Amino acid sequence: MTMKIEVEGCDTIPKLFWHQVKARDTRTAFREKDLGIWRSTSWAQYGERARFVGMGLVKLGLARGEVVSVLAETVPEWLYADMGTMGAGGVTNGIYPTDSAKQVEYILSDSRSRFLFVEDDEQLDKFLDVRARCPDVRKAFVFDMEGLNDFSDPQVMPFGELLELGRAHDAANPGLWEQLVAASKAEELALLVYTSGTTGPPKGSMLAHRNVIFQIMNADAFVPMMPNAEQLAFLPLCHIAERTFTTFLPLRSGAVANFAESIETVSDNVREVAPTLFFAVPRIWERFYSGIAIRMKEATWIGRTAYRWALGIGLKVAEAEIEGRTPSPLLRIAYRIADFLVLDNIKRAIGMHRIRYAGTGAAPIAPDLIKWYRALGVDMREVYGQTENCGIATGMPDRIKLGTVGKVAPSTEVRISAEGEILLKGPHVFMGYLNQPDKTAETVRDGWLHTGDVGFVDNDGYLKITDRMKDIIITAGGKNITPSEIENQLKFSPYISDAVVIGDRRKYLSCLVMIDYDNVAKYAQDENVPFTDFASLCRAREINALIQAEIEKVNREVARVETIKQFRLIEQQLTAEDEELTPTMKLRRKFVNEKYKTMIDGMYA
Numbered sequence: 001m002t003m004k005i006e007v008e009g010c011d012t013i014p015k016l017f018w019h020q021v022k023a024r025d026t027r028t029a030f031r032e033k034d035l036g037i038w039r040s041t042s043w044a045q046y047g048e049r050a051r052f053v054g055m056g057l058v059k060l061g062l063a064r065g066e067v068v069s070v071l072a073e074t075v076p077e078w079l080y081a082d083m084g085t086m087g088a089g090g091v092t093n094g095i096y097p098t099d100s101a102k103q104v105e106y107i108l109s110d111s112r113s114r115f116l117f118v119e120d121d122e123q124l125d126k127f128l129d130v131r132a133r134c135p136d137v138r139k140a141f142v143f144d145m146e147g148l149n150d151f152s153d154p155q156v157m158p159f160g161e162l163l164e165l166g167r168a169h170d171a172a173n174p175g176l177w178e179q180l181v182a183a184s185k186a187e188e189l190a191l192l193v194y195t196s197g198t199t200g201p202p203k204g205s206m207l208a209h210r211n212v213i214f215q216i217m218n219a220d221a222f223v224p225m226m227p228n229a230e231q232l233a234f235l236p237l238c239h240i241a242e243r244t245f246t247t248f249l250p251l252r253s254g255a256v257a258n259f260a261e262s263i264e265t266v267s268d269n270v271r272e273v274a275p276t277l278f279f280a281v282p283r284i285w286e287r288f289y290s291g292i293a294i295r296m297k298e299a300t301w302i303g304r305t306a307y308r309w310a311l312g313i314g315l316k317v318a319e320a321e322i323e324g325r326t327p328s329p330l331l332r333i334a335y336r337i338a339d340f341l342v343l344d345n346i347k348r349a350i351g352m353h354r355i356r357y358a359g360t361g362a363a364p365i366a367p368d369l370i371k372w373y374r375a376l377g378v379d380m381r382e383v384y385g386q387t388e389n390c391g392i393a394t395g396m397p398d399r400i401k402l403g404t405v406g407k408v409a410p411s412t413e414v415r416i417s418a419e420g421e422i423l424l425k426g427p428h429v430f431m432g433y434l435n436q437p438d439k440t441a442e443t444v445r446d447g448w449l450h451t452g453d454v455g456f457v458d459n460d461g462y463l464k465i466t467d468r469m470k471d472i473i474i475t476a477g478g479k480n481i482t483p484s485e486i487e488n489q490l491k492f493s494p495y496i497s498d499a500v501v502i503g504d505r506r507k508y509l510s511c512l513v514m515i516d517y518d519n520v521a522k523y524a525q526d527e528n529v530p531f532t533d534f535a536s537l538c539r540a541r542e543i544n545a546l547i548q549a550e551i552e553k554v555n556r557e558v559a560r561v562e563t564i565k566q567f568r569l570i571e572q573q574l575t576a577e578d579e580e581l582t583p584t585m586k587l588r589r590k591f592v593n594e595k596y597k598t599m600i601d602g603m604y605a
Helices: 013-024 043-059 076-087 101-111 121-133 159-172 176-182 209-221 240-248 263-273 282-298 301-322 329-349 367-376 437-443 483-491 517-526 534-539 541-555 589-595 597-604
Strands: 028-034 037-042 067-071 091-095 113-118 139-142 156-158 189-194 204-208 230-233 256-259 277-280 357-360 380-382 413-416 421-425 448-457 463-468 496-502 509-515 564-569
Touching: 013 043, 013 076, 013 176, 013 209, 028 043, 028 076, 037 043, 043 076, 043 159, 043 176, 067 076, 067 101, 067 121, 076 091, 076 113, 076 176, 076 189, 076 240, 091 101, 101 113, 101 121, 101 189, 101 204, 113 121, 121 139, 139 159, 156 159, 159 176, 189 209, 189 240, 204 209, 209 240, 230 240, 230 263, 230 277, 240 277, 263 282, 277 282, 282 301, 282 329, 282 367, 282 483, 282 496, 282 517, 301 329, 301 367, 329 367, 367 380, 413 448, 437 448, 463 483, 483 496, 483 509, 483 541, 496 589, 509 541, 509 597, 517 534, 517 541, 534 541, 541 564, 564 597, 589 597
Parallel strands: 028 256, 067 091, 067 113, 091 189, 113 139, 139 156, 230 256, 277 357, 357 380, 509 564
Antiparallel strands: 028 037, 189 204, 413 421, 421 448, 448 463, 496 509
């Protein structure tokens, strides 16, 4: 018997979206901040705008199965473009807003995009630079025309004009939109997600409606479906994790997404919104923790003592929960007092005092960091998955187990290959890579998705990931070392933003460190360490001693072969625009190894 994959009787994204628009009508779908005030958009408004986008695209000649790309930050218009495109029978493809013009050209050409939505003049410039080499693109639509008042180009249309065009086409063709939505099929291509490509150019992962609907149907195994949940939308929507949490899961739960003003204002916006449901990549969780760790270093003696006392009680409660024990009545009372006097203030300082579910995923995280949040009373759980399985593959059900990524999702099979690689099977496994049959055949064999991750399933059925297959270090002495575990412990330091452990076929391990500029600069000012810019800060003897001390803390916790003997600081401040970082802010190990080869060789000279 084949499994019925549908939510509310709907087997495609447009059908489910349109069903919810009619069912929810005036209820709030999301909010965005405008002139200092959070303004609401109802499901009816969301639906109308998406409908007019879709009808405008149809009027301009979009055919079923053609690709429409979106190049913008996380804004509500992204969702109108997304739902409008899919409703009209098109395929949505997101492009990272940090991508260069050259990368935009590659993705537009590879996906054969017919239309392109851009956020503003800055993103439009990238398209204008390369459009001569992208003949498939008929038109570009601009969400925000500020700075483009005097600009006129037959290939460029303001977003407002597209909506008007769609409104007119809808009025002239009553019932056409409903027909297009009803014509969508579960096995058809719904969206393309280009993986950030830590090796080689990005690959377009093809996800069917069926893949997404299966994940929406399954998500409550790990993520509570709270209809009144408040969440914050801030990660790039072209990443499957943010798209799942902001766009897809609310189609079932009805949770309200609040759009952050920008990635820089996330810590302020999270305090204003005080979300009940929050998903972030480890880098964001590390940043919140670092902020508190630094504040505690500056606190009065009384403040520091109170924090250590309260956190100590919190850790005892967290450890009991992790071990599946009920904390003693005395400990529960002590925790209530600690929460009232100290911990609640810390949660409020990071906007986490109303949290019912905190998720982390998309990269490995230090178990100690999860424990710290749980000690505060933030129910943090790790989820694991990848673009190729449309998001979530494993998560933490009732009991959490540190150092693992949880149990396999319902209707999902897991198997460990002879090489130790994690293989997955289920209705969420993608259709393959666009235009790359060889890579698809390598990745999916006999229905099993080869994840590229190495790990094992423990006796309780929890999956532990040790590393990426291609990242495992084999030292000159023949020892196998998984660098990500050591790197996670290093990143737990408030002074270290990222680290790459090196040592493949070398006699010992070394490390390249990216400092957390704000925290290290503050330390330098407090300790009267003179510096003029980022590079001079990295060269200061006192700063090298500070990082050395942080590395020594980790060295004390690992086996002798895993200790780091040498390190160097990367002397430039990296942003998502730099080739060293993926759009999800992970250091590209291969690229870093090549670019800093001289520096690395110097550590072994």
